[in-house]
Amino acid sequence: MSKHQPGNALMHNYKRIPLRFTHGEGCHLFAEDGSSYLDFTSGIGVNSLGHAHPRLTAELQDQVGKLLHVSNLYDESLQIRCAARLAKACALGQVFFCNSGTEAGEAAIKLARRVQFDAKRSEQRGILAVESGFHGRTLGTLSCTANEKYRRPFEPLLPGCHWIKRNDLAALERELRSQNYAAFFVEAIQGEAGVYALNREFLHQAMALCKETHTVFVVDEVQSGGGRSGRFLASQSFGIEADIVTLAKPLAGGIPIGAVVASQEIAQHFVPGDHGSTFGGNPLACRAALVVLSELFDHGLLEHVDTMGKLWGSYLEELSNRHEAIDHHRGLGLMRAIVLKEPHDNAAIAAALRERGLLVIPSPENSLRMLPPFVISDEELACATDMLDQELASL
Numbered sequence: 001m002s003k004h005q006p007g008n009a010l011m012h013n014y015k016r017i018p019l020r021f022t023h024g025e026g027c028h029l030f031a032e033d034g035s036s037y038l039d040f041t042s043g044i045g046v047n048s049l050g051h052a053h054p055r056l057t058a059e060l061q062d063q064v065g066k067l068l069h070v071s072n073l074y075d076e077s078l079q080i081r082c083a084a085r086l087a088k089a090c091a092l093g094q095v096f097f098c099n100s101g102t103e104a105g106e107a108a109i110k111l112a113r114r115v116q117f118d119a120k121r122s123e124q125r126g127i128l129a130v131e132s133g134f135h136g137r138t139l140g141t142l143s144c145t146a147n148e149k150y151r152r153p154f155e156p157l158l159p160g161c162h163w164i165k166r167n168d169l170a171a172l173e174r175e176l177r178s179q180n181y182a183a184f185f186v187e188a189i190q191g192e193a194g195v196y197a198l199n200r201e202f203l204h205q206a207m208a209l210c211k212e213t214h215t216v217f218v219v220d221e222v223q224s225g226g227g228r229s230g231r232f233l234a235s236q237s238f239g240i241e242a243d244i245v246t247l248a249k250p251l252a253g254g255i256p257i258g259a260v261v262a263s264q265e266i267a268q269h270f271v272p273g274d275h276g277s278t279f280g281g282n283p284l285a286c287r288a289a290l291v292v293l294s295e296l297f298d299h300g301l302l303e304h305v306d307t308m309g310k311l312w313g314s315y316l317e318e319l320s321n322r323h324e325a326i327d328h329h330r331g332l333g334l335m336r337a338i339v340l341k342e343p344h345d346n347a348a349i350a351a352a353l354r355e356r357g358l359l360v361i362p363s364p365e366n367s368l369r370m371l372p373p374f375v376i377s378d379e380e381l382a383c384a385t386d387m388l389d390q391e392l393a394s395l
Helices: 054-064 077-090 101-118 139-143 148-154 169-177 200-213 283-298 301-322 346-356 378-393
Strands: 021-025 028-031 036-039 094-098 126-130 161-164 181-186 216-220 244-247 258-262 326-332 335-340 361-363 367-370
Touching: 036 378, 054 283, 077 094, 077 244, 077 258, 077 283, 094 101, 101 139, 101 181, 101 216, 101 244, 101 258, 139 148, 161 169, 169 181, 169 200, 181 200, 200 216, 283 301, 301 326, 301 335, 301 378, 346 361, 346 367, 346 378
Parallel strands: 126 161, 126 181, 181 216, 216 244
Antiparallel strands: 021 028, 028 036, 094 258, 244 258, 326 335, 335 367, 361 367
């Protein structure tokens, strides 16, 4: 049981760092005590355009003065425009909007089950996922997550959910051919696991087996999608096509949004009353998402992410060659991690980097996860690399 924090009415379900920010600008955050930081967390992959982006700020201010919310009782032009642009970016058919990645995952579970119900495949009700994946903390998405620490206090969860080790082709084939599953959930690049890209052969085999066994192929792009990998979807870098894609974090630049993007064949199974979201697809969130999509596709930001990602990869390779403390680095685009050798402790090094003015995320497998804003410059990448270099040299 967590301890109550005197003077703080917030529930103690986060281990918060005692650092309070007052404002941000671009890739930098500024705290109450006057300290400043180069932000390589982006609010855990959310602030795609950085902080106080001029265009995003202006368009949100304009939208607040016009229309915030009308509900899904009515057509909403911004939502329709956003859905069309998003479906095109994903090369899929239709979109359901919600407010977070977890909500998107929950909707994807229901949609996959609805597909099997309509096809009268009553035995295909379970969910197959990958052991080190993460899909959310609601009861449905938690059921798809293998981590016992997250699961145990809330059991029983959804029945019929099982996991295989990442890149285990034999287990993948065995489980999918059992035809017990409504869907297979997978992240092409596992974010919470410390930025681990799955094997291309594994992903292609999963896509083929899902098609053969009538299992809905769900690719969770909540952290890796929306442009972070240098392609709009990380799965596009691996040459795979999902039946359903879930998106959220960077999609609206900091405004809460989630999206389920599905093929026309899959999407048509949802009918009125099957699922909903009061706030999903509201005008403010869709206006923000349209700005982000416009920056990505109309103003060269997606190409910028790809260019900066390759440059950063070269910087991390140089660091790995120079410092014995680094076991290896991994990732794609602006989604990368350094994996440290024992006995070096990632949490301690993250804290030391914070003292130097660089914010990173300690993650599993003794890794340091780094998710800078898409607008990062080569000078800022070099600055972050220098801070990493100095800290690693001090070990």
